[in-house]
Amino acid sequence: LAGVHSATVTTLGDGTFDLDQLISxxxxxxxxxxxxxxxxxxxxxxHNLQGGRVLPLSFLQE
Structure with a gap:
């Protein structure tokens, strides 16, 4: 109805995720x-499952 759909990416051990997977x-x-x-x-x-880690700003800017 709203034209909204979600997609998820896999979280890596350090709380980040593969940017190529995100792009795909x-x-x-x-x-x-x-x-x-x-x-x-x-x-x-x-990420609570990763010890409450906060993603580095440099990663988010990438």
């Missing part, structure tokens, strides 16, 4: 209109 999850909305175009990436910045 980005949808451009074509040629199939049934897949909504990616407009927002949300990152949970503290």
């Amino acid at each position: 999850k980005i949808r451009h909305g074509y040629p199939n209109p049934h897949y909504p175009r990616s407009r927002l990436i949300c990152v949970e910045n503290t």
Whole structure:
């Protein structure tokens, strides 16, 4: 109804994630209109399963 769909990436041992995997999850909305175009990436910045680590700002800027 809202045209919203989520996709997840695997968290690595240090709390970061593979940026190539993230890029592969980005949808451009074509040629199939049934897949909504990616407009927002949300990152949970503290990972309780990884000891409450906070992602480094340099990683988030990358």
